[in-house]
Amino acid sequence: MTRPATPADSCYDLDQQLARFQHIYNQERPHRALGRKTPTEGYTSLPKAAPMASSERHWRVRCDKIDDVGTVSLRYESTMRHLAIGRAHKGKHVIILIAGTEVMLADTLTGELLAEHTIDASKSYQPKK
Template sequence: MLDRFTAEYNQQRPHRSLPHRATPARLYATMPKALPGPSRDAETHDRVRHDTVDKSGTITLRVHGPLRHIGIGRSHSRTHVILLIQDLEVRVVIAVTGELKRDHRHQPGLPTPEMTRSEPTPRVRILQMS
């Protein structure tokens, strides 16, 4: 009887405390899992950041020096996300559901938005002297 209760509780019964009245088994299946990775040396930089998507649908994050704006989508504005950062790779996970929303790799050779922004051409007024 205990096995039957456990199966119903975890796999069939929706829970009010979970997002979208999910079952614990469904929520567990969508969460990112720790996987063995390649051997890493002491030069890697790992961090986890909790943030909220802004009203324009982006996350602002400093990656390898300059600030980067990573687009998530306006439909996700004000959504709580978890950023998993390892060196130049950024993964954006929806905090409530565990859904991987964006897998971004920074390209260090590409120009930053600050480098591509053009300055307005100054207008020169020529005065004639008589």
């Protein structure tokens, strides 16, 4: 059994004692709750989350209903865009998948792909591809 440290005479001495305690606690002393691993071993053994690379696509998903003129409205870059699908599909509920400028619309009941769009930021009306 180790002897307790003597009381620190200065802030510097206290800082040194705390640094020593932290090192022993995290890197030398195994913990039962961690399966006899040190906290440092437990921390470094798990994979860490990392930010996505900027080249990876970020998908937005939303559901909507096709209006009477056969379009769906979508806010893109703070502006309302109107995506053409066709009057034949009016009233259908759709799932909208948005990845950057690419948009796909599918019927929620059948999964049928109804339209694909590439958003043209200079226009509010977006015709089908």
